[in-house]
Amino acid sequence: MAPGGLVLAAEEFTVREEPYYLPLGDEIELFEAAFEQRIPVLLKGPTGCGKTRFVEYMSWRLGRPMTHISQGGEAPLDDEGPRPFVTVACHEDLTASDLVGRYLLDTDGTRWIDGPLTRAVKTGAICYLDEVVEARKDTTVLIHPLTDYRRLLPIEKLGQVVEAADGFLLVISYNPGYQSALKDLKHSTRQRFISVEFTYPTREQEAEIISHESGVDMAVSIELAKLGEKVRNLKEHGLSEGVSTRLLIYAGRLIERGIEPRRAAQVGVTWALTDDLEVQRSIEEVVTSIFE
Template sequence: METTDTINIKPKTKISSEEIPFYKPIDREVEVFQHAFKNRLPMLLKGPTGTGKTRFVEFMAHQFEQSIITVSCHEETSSTDLIGRYIIKGAETIWVDGPLTNAVKEGAILYLDEIAEARPDVVVAIHSLTDHRKELYIDKLGITVKAHPDFMLVASFNPGYQKGFKELKPSTRQRFVALSFKYPEPKIETEIVQTETGLDKDTSKKLVNIANKIRNLTELGLTETVSTRLLVDAAMLINSGLPKRLSVKVAIVEPLTDDLEITQALTDLCDLMI
């Protein structure tokens, strides 16, 4: 019997006014999302890890007072995980809708985080939801479900991660309205770090300077660079009393690499800048 332990699903939530996600618009992404939602167009968010893609979706869900279901995709995520499956309950076998089916029926925003990591059958399953049909075919039940008028499909992926290995096909990309996310300008990123953590402006600015310095060190060959998320982590540690240099080392340097020489070089650089 199939189990549901191969998929990481965040339950459907509606964010209250006390939990408004802080999001600082970088360009005109809020306007684009508003029009995409109005026209029932699926959206694809492209960009490096930690550039605010997930936070943006949560922010927009709050703006529209919409429930949001988040699925963190990985190499084992299948269409069955999303659509639903039969399970044994007591002495009978019953059908249980998956997160995609629930969102389609109830009119929630379904956010497929890192969709390129999922199995190919996931993309096939959402095809009819990304064109004029706006419907979901459930083959195990032999039925087709028309999408609720408020349903919206949002997916994200990191184009730079394992380039050439985990990529979306051009035919899939063209089914979405796409937005590119990048790291904010220093002034905005400093404001984000301050607002998220309460850290003072001067130290927040130093953390942002460290991030931009490392981001420009392309010769190190890092798989991922310093994300805004890592800066927020470092700022939280500093604000809670952990020494600045140690906070930067454990929250920024160590997550980036296991290479001892690169770790030491980055640690020395950060010690000077902080």
């Protein structure tokens, strides 16, 4: 991770230390194979189940740099060390030019600034578009030529076409659960990716993750994981989305800091999940059943 306070150019960001990642299945092998073959990857799964962490981990594992969107100028690439890697969190106002780049005014006139996708394409980074269905439809225009045999990024405003550098791989994520039917991924898009499905980890695995990430002992972790499992049973019956591992970790961290487990679960899980009083009450009952 980048040391705090340091400002880096987008493509300078690299995953230097090994992120903690507990494999749940064969996703690592799959991803590696896909990367070898430069097959774009679609990660499917509920929120907070570890998709982003997985890409980060793979980026580190593949010795690839990683870039986060940030302000700043260009920086030279260092081909020898870990390479940049780009994460873009998509939102509904994200347009193609946000990804590709735009002209900005300068003292000497206009100047072209590459967008994160262009940088990733040029540097051959792994580019991770998080929650891609949230983005505007015009972004698919960019994704399509990049994800088939062409591996090209057209930059319309410059009248250029950029060929992707060798290491470039597009990874997108998508949560089929909470997006409405309106925002479904189009087939012409989705059929350009292999799709790795993420589910919540099993109770034991999740406990291990919680324990590792929050520092609480296994006994508490297993209870938290149990809570997660029970609350996820309520999905579609009052909850639109099950509790994420992330939230469970937060609760674990609070417990680690000396907060009462019941209270930690209340703020970390019950209240974080829903505003529906009835559902809150039900989760509360599960919490009080599990924690003393």
